[in-house]
Amino acid sequence: MKAHPGRFGDGRRQRIGLLGGSFNPAHAGHAHVALAALRALRLDQVWLMVSPGNPLKPARGMAPFAQRLASARGVARDGRLLATDIEQRLGSRYTCQTLALLRRRFPRARFVLILGADNLTQLPRWRRWREIARTTPLAVLPRPGYSRAALRGRAASVLRHRRRRAAALHASRWTAGAPWCFVPAAERAISATAIRAASAGAGLPNEPTK
Numbered sequence: 001m002k003a004h005p006g007r008f009g010d011g012r013r014q015r016i017g018l019l020g021g022s023f024n025p026a027h028a029g030h031a032h033v034a035l036a037a038l039r040a041l042r043l044d045q046v047w048l049m050v051s052p053g054n055p056l057k058p059a060r061g062m063a064p065f066a067q068r069l070a071s072a073r074g075v076a077r078d079g080r081l082l083a084t085d086i087e088q089r090l091g092s093r094y095t096c097q098t099l100a101l102l103r104r105r106f107p108r109a110r111f112v113l114i115l116g117a118d119n120l121t122q123l124p125r126w127r128r129w130r131e132i133a134r135t136t137p138l139a140v141l142p143r144p145g146y147s148r149a150a151l152r153g154r155a156a157s158v159l160r161h162r163r164r165r166a167a168a169l170h171a172s173r174w175t176a177g178a179p180w181c182f183v184p185a186a187e188r189a190i191s192a193t194a195i196r197a198a199s200a201g202a203g204l205p206n207e208p209t210k
């Protein structure tokens with residue numbers, strides 16, 4: 001797996017999907033959304049970008065970073081998926097800052113931000129979310145119990161004029177703001193919260209609780 005994106009021999013810039021997350025722990029749903037986005041958007045790689053600490057989640061119950069990174073590595077079995085600690089190495093916790101730093105560090109890559117539907121609903125609470133959506137194409141993946149509400153939510157409403165089909169996300173040049181899409185994919189009812197709850201119920205030691 002090539003960790004440093006550049007240009008291909010044909011001059012095309014590499015397309016990198018960024019699936020940011022806590023991965024507390026990582027699970028099959030992460031690999032599923034990463035691969036669904038990769039196929040639908042014809043991406044070259046998807047990075048499972050482990051967050052040093054989601055600014056909207058409490059630190060209590062969050063497993064150590066190294067444990068979450070190892071967990072993300074465990075689900076990144078496909079050679080096109082890469083679990084990475086780059087956000088921690090960049091010293092950033094806010095996605096707007098991470099994206100700016102990544103663009104500076106990898107000027108020849110084209111980044112797409114991948115979100116589950118639950119995070120599209122939450123997007124208006126992120127720092128400088130309108131700037132993120134204006135500068136970075138977004139790919140939203142369905143999630144049981146969230147998809148419908150997300151597509152009727154505030155972010156989808158504010159950004160409605162820039163919604164495109166997944167296959168068209170790379171097709172057009174955009175100057176007035178980046179496009180976004182809802183990727184049609186199977187829903188997977190799996191979450192880190194449920195995994196932690198099951199571990200706690202089984203009385204497993206050293207498992208973080210929410």
Ligand SMILES: Nc1ncnc2c1ncn2[C@@H]1O[C@H](COP(=O)(O)OP(=O)(O)OP(=O)(O)O)[C@@H](O)[C@H]1O
Pocket residue numbers: 019020021022023024029030033114115116117118119141142143144188189190191192193194
């Ligand atoms: N089953 C799933 N379907 C769609 N998207 C998912 C799924 N699981 C995780 N995601 C998305 O992956 C990204 C990282 O998710 P995260 O690491 O927080 O896992 P989670 O299962 O949502 O965790 P938690 O239950 O602790 O909130 C988010 O954008 C989230 O929406």
Ligand SMILES: O=C(O)c1ccc[n+]([C@@H]2O[C@H](COP(=O)([O-])O)[C@@H](O)[C@H]2O)c1
Pocket residue numbers: 019020021022023049051053054055056057093094095096119125126127
């Ligand atoms: O930048 C923000 O304000 C912001 C607020 C909440 C979440 N995020 C990012 O959203 C991604 C998903 O987080 P999580 O915890 O739901 O897996 C992860 O990359 C977080 O850093 C970012």
